[in-house]
Amino acid sequence: MxxxxxxxxxxxxxxxxxxxxxxxxxxxxxxxxxxxxxxxxxxxxxxxxxxxxxxxxxxxxxxxxxxxxxxxxxxxxxxxxxxxxxxxxxxxxxxxxxxxxxxxxxxxxxxxxxxxxxxxxxxxxxxxxxxxxxxxxxxFPVVTTCDINLSDDSSSMITKALNGATIVDIKATATNNILVVLPSMESVTELQPRMDDILKCPCDGIIVTAADSAGSAYDFYSRYFAPKFGVDEVKE
Structure with missing residues (x-):
C-alpha cells in the first residue's frame, strides 16, 4: 500500500x-x-x-x-x-x-x-x-468585522484594485480579508477588478458586496477575489 x-x-x-x-x-x-x-x-x-x-x-x-x-x-x-x-x-x-x-x-x-x-x-x-x-x-460560523482606518496610500491602493469603483464602506474581517461595500448590485456584478493590484493590497483577499433592491429574491450580492491563493475569483 x-x-x-x-x-x-x-x-x-x-x-x-x-x-x-x-x-x-x-x-x-x-x-x-x-x-x-x-x-x-x-x-x-x-x-x-x-x-x-x-x-x-x-x-x-x-x-x-x-x-x-x-x-x-x-x-x-x-x-x-x-x-x-x-x-x-x-x-x-x-x-x-x-x-x-x-x-x-x-x-x-x-x-x-x-x-x-x-x-x-x-x-x-x-x-x-x-x-x-x-x-x-x-x-457556518459568523466571521466578525471591524472598522479600519486606512492610510491614504492603502485607500488609494484598494480603489485602484477595484478599478475606480465607488466605495460606500470598508471593513476588515477576522479572517484577514477586506470587505468593501459598493453602491448597488449592478456595481458588484459589473466590477472588473485589477488582479495585479489586489496582490499588492494588505490582505488575503477582497470581498465586494452590496444590498439588492427592495422586492428582489436576494438580500445582497457578493464577490470574492483571492489571487494570492491562486484563484482570481472564488464564486461562493
Whole structure:
C-alpha cells in the first residue's frame, strides 16, 4: 500500500443545476491509512494538479456515522474555510448514500460545520411537487468585522484594485480579508477588478458586496477575489 493507491473523488459543480456551470470543487475521499501515508505536500500537489478553485479532502472519523474531517486547498495553499466545497462534499455524501443520516458534521480548521438534507418542496410549472430531490442547508460560523482606518496610500491602493469603483464602506474581517461595500448590485456584478493590484493590497483577499433592491429574491450580492491563493475569483 503506497502513495500510488487510487483515490476516489468527485468533481461537483456547486450553485447550479446545469453541467459545466457554477463553481467546481474536487471532493477526495481518504481513510485513516490514506491520511497517514499522504502528507500535506502530497495533498497540496493534488490540489495544484486539479487546478480548480478548491480541492477538499474528506476523512471519516472513527466511531461516528456522519462525522468527517474536512480540509480545503486552493491550487496554492490550504485555507480555513470554503463554502462551495463544503456544499459539494455534503452533496457527494447524501447523493451517493454514503451516510444514513440527514445531518453531516465536518470537523475543520474553522470548527464544526454542519450540513442538513431537507426536502425540496418547490413546485414545477404544472403545479406538481418535485420528487427525489433535496436541498442542503449549511451552518457556518459568523466571521466578525471591524472598522479600519486606512492610510491614504492603502485607500488609494484598494480603489485602484477595484478599478475606480465607488466605495460606500470598508471593513476588515477576522479572517484577514477586506470587505468593501459598493453602491448597488449592478456595481458588484459589473466590477472588473485589477488582479495585479489586489496582490499588492494588505490582505488575503477582497470581498465586494452590496444590498439588492427592495422586492428582489436576494438580500445582497457578493464577490470574492483571492489571487494570492491562486484563484482570481472564488464564486461562493
Amino acid at each position: 503506497g502513495k500510488n493507491k487510487t483515490v476516489k473523488y468527485f468533481v461537483v459543480d456547486a450553485f447550479t443545476d446545469s453541467a459545466f456551470k457554477g463553481n467546481p470543487a474536487a471532493v477526495c475521499f481518504l481513510n485513516d491509512d490514506d491520511n497517514n501515508e499522504r502528507d500535506d505536500t502530497w495533498l497540496q500537489s493534488l490540489a495544484t494538479e486539479f487546478n480548480i478553485s478548491e480541492t477538499c479532502f474528506l476523512i471519516p472519523i472513527t466511531g461516528f456515522d456522519a462525522r468527517f474531517s474536512l480540509r480545503w486547498f486552493t491550487p496554492l495553499a490550504e485555507v480555513d474555510l470554503c463554502g462551495h466545497a463544503t456544499l459539494a462534499s455534503a452533496h457527494c455524501l447524501f447523493s451517493n448514500g454514503l451516510v444514513d443520516s440527514d445531518m453531516v458534521e465536518f470537523v475543520t480548521r474553522s470548527g464544526i460545520l454542519t450540513a442538513k438534507r431537507v426536502s425540496d418542496n418547490s413546485e414545477l410549472n404544472d403545479g406538481e411537487v418535485k420528487g427525489g430531490t433535496f436541498l442542503i442547508e449549511l451552518n
